[in-house]
Amino acid sequence: MTTTEISDLWKVISVNTGVTTARRIDAEHPLDFFASYDEENRMQLLLISDILPVLPNSSKQILVRANPRNDGKFAICFSLTDSALKELFFSLTWDIMNCTYDISDRHVGINKAVSRFKKWQKMFAASKDKMSSTQVKGLIGELILLRDICIDKYGVKKAIEGWVGPLGTDQDFQFDDTWYEAKAVSASMDKVNISSFEQFESDKDGFLIVNRIENTSPLDPDSFTLKTLTQRIYDIISNDADLKSLFHMRLILYGYNETDDHYDESYKLIATEKYLVDEAFPKIIRSKLDASICDGSYEISIPAIQGWRIV
Incomplete structure (x- = not known):
């Protein structure tokens, strides 16, 4: 239904x-x-x-x-x-x-x-609260990953079903063979924030996708807004009503509300960087920490992980 x-x-x-x-x-x-x-x-x-x-x-x-x-x-x-x-x-x-x-x-x-x-x-x-600019960029980063990588590799249905980050999972996208974590940063940013010790912990190799996004003029031919980006994905889904409903659910769970004026801001994708997160990738994971350490986050230097960069 x-x-x-x-x-x-x-x-x-x-x-x-x-x-x-x-x-x-x-x-x-x-x-x-x-x-x-x-x-x-x-x-x-x-x-x-x-x-x-x-x-x-x-x-x-x-x-x-x-x-x-x-x-x-x-x-x-x-x-x-x-x-x-x-x-x-x-x-x-x-x-x-x-x-x-x-x-x-x-x-x-x-x-x-x-x-x-x-x-x-x-x-x-939280329905009355507006998403912050950082949250909007984060959602944009995940939608770009969905559109440009996951849909191309897995097809529309499996890609949207695999977008589980809004459900509170450790990674943004999870599939049978791998997982993906999206990070949205500015063009000059040289580090990414890892929000938990569980984010990179998995028995499968995964991928860190860094999308470099900047604000731009609406007149920029490469500009887009969060609204236009979501609409493009709806267009890709075409006439599958159930799949559109599932995509809509994921957006709502993330905090998306079409009335938010943040969604009219124009952005431009500068570059997308893909990094392989394998066993040797520098990371802090829960299973290797003392049980007395309850929670935490950390930052990873982007220049320091260029050895794991794929594209």
Whole structure:
């Protein structure tokens, strides 16, 4: 199902004040998800569960409840309290259903759905915040990597499915044979920041992609904005509605909001540098640190890793 089809379900439900009304979202899904309105006429995602999972606390944007039913099951309810965020709520619904569609164990699927909701809850809390210029550049760097390297090598579907950085993974892109981490820096920058000890830790060789990006004039023939860059990828996806929905989910999870005025700034890609991150590549990894070291980040000198540069 697409987010449009999901949003249409709420439109056909009759709203009755004081009564919860619901409609099953997808009869073929292994879990029982319902689009509904709660007793106060708030949009609600409802999941019928035969176990009581550990639920997060409610937030200002979403009310979380587990209501016991007469049949011994539970109605896990996520009610949207801020109606201005309904488009984001449709995306949340689509993503939670999509990530649990192939589960073989209902209990595992229910816990996975709750875990995915927790990630979205953070996004809802930050939904009113604008992305910083650094975050915009970071997203641009990942989208350039998606467009210019991953789609060319793996095809559109596998490339977008492999873009897992917005889900909180250690690397931006993960595939069966390798992984990619994107870094966006200015043309003169001589170092990159590695945000965690886990970022370069893997049993597979991967690649560090350094995209050198600068602000430029809108009149520059090579200029682009974040909006035009995302639209180009939508155009590449063409008419695959499910894949467009997945790409849209990834953008939202990253923090993308089309109303942000940062997205109208013009940028220019100066150069893309590709480095092989193998066992010998200089890095700090969690497995080689003392257990007393809890967390940290570090910087890598770009001139010092030219021996690993591929292009």
